[in-house]
Amino acid sequence: MKTLWRVYARSMKVHWAILLEYRGDTLFYMIGSFIYPLVTLAVWLAISAGGEVGGYGQRDFILYFLAVLFVARLNGAWDTWEIETMMREGTLSSYLLRPSAFIHWRIAENLVYKLLYGVLMLAAWMIAWPFTDVVHISLDPGFLAVVIVAILLASVIAYMFQYCLAMLGFWTTRMLAIVNLMEAVGLFLSGRIAPYSFLPDWVQATQSFTPFYWLLGFPVDVITGRVSGPAVWSGLGLQVFWAVLFIALYFVLWHRGLRKYSAVGG
Amino acid sequence: MRPFYYLTLLLLLFKLSISEEMEYRSNFFANILNTLSSVLFALLTLQVFFLQTDEIGGWTFEQVLVLLGVFNALDGVVEMVLRPNIGRIVQHIRKGTFDLILMKPVDSQFYLSFRHIVFWPITDVLLGFGLIGYAAVSMGIQVTVLNVALFLLMFGMGVLTLYAIWMILMTMSFWFVKVENLTFLFSSLFETARFPVQVYKGALRLLLTFVFPVAVLTTFPAAAFTGALTWRDALISLLVTAVLVTVARLFWKTALRYYTSASS
Structure with missing residues (x-):
């Protein structure tokens, strides 16, 4: 445990240096x-200009999409693209020689960026607080704790989902095509287009059976207060289920994949 | 300089790309699949919006469909010509091979813009026009010669504007080395073109008409097709295009002046 802690401390320092180097890009x-x-x-906003639609007024939409912005930044993962390049160009090999598993190096990078994004966005939210009450949410500590847990679980699901997809690169060179398809599905199913209650019935019926709602829509609905009471607890339970599932899947795919992998170039 | 020379060169590069692509035939199916799924989800998204309303920013479902067709066609152009080339300039700069390009007897901007063309995303362009056709039939609009000519003119301006924006981004890669993020920024901004510019209010609409002119990219061509284009809008389209193309060219020239060779 202690060595792992040191691995993260060291890797994150390196990634922080890289981030500062490319601050413009960040x-x-x-x-x-x-x-x-x-x-x-x-x-x-254009649609609801004439009045409330589906229980959402203009202010509700603003809060909803601000929450989407916030959560989406904290559950972002870009590993498929990076790992695809590493596999193709063979640079993955040098990481395999390191004494700690490759995923720790990747997670360290992810955490560094998210810490920066998180701090920046939290600051922006606080600055906006006195100016407009659209951004006002309940400050009850219990509620905030639930929000934080939901966001953390969402980002674990999103990250491990993405990472498992990246592992498919061991078997197929078309991994990115699959990722793109998933992105398109996810865009629609995760709640980025509209609050879940606006989606067609057949989509809402699949809510529990795909990971997409749980990696974005659910924490957003918790923040905006659309999900409350016992539904929150069952939601968190489902989030844990998806997180555990993808973590387990990662172990299987990684160990099988490594056996399959033969390096190219270097 | 010598327009014919460049036209033959362009045709040659295009032929070269087709013969290159024939090596990767399965890419064609991958592309078809990609195109169809993205259009499917775009349609589903529109459906979600139109479940709640009859019009967005004064545009009916079919009119937005025309716009979606224009968007898809332009997206195809991006995938065919723009995206394959932008990544390479950074590599050229990093590895020092950029010097070799500067030595070639062609305009460096031309060469870097069109050297690598990917053929298969043409499915996006075709499907885009298909969507426009479908929307036209279901709206029952009279397709006249004037209509089509005006549409093609506006669409041409859209393509030119797209190229100019892309060129400006590409030139920025002289300073920002991780070009993936530039293309990411473009793709994100391009998303604003999925909807008529009338959706955006106030300063944002001005911004999207004149600075990052999505109005020129998709709104005006679609309006030209459905017959809703005003002469004022047509004029804006021409002006914005002219300015952007000039700016892109000047920016490129300036960047070249600041370029100092790396390595070798």
């Missing part, structure tokens, strides 16, 4: 990722 990336939710918000 900023670009952050701004870029805000645009899609804001576009969708603009459409909903």
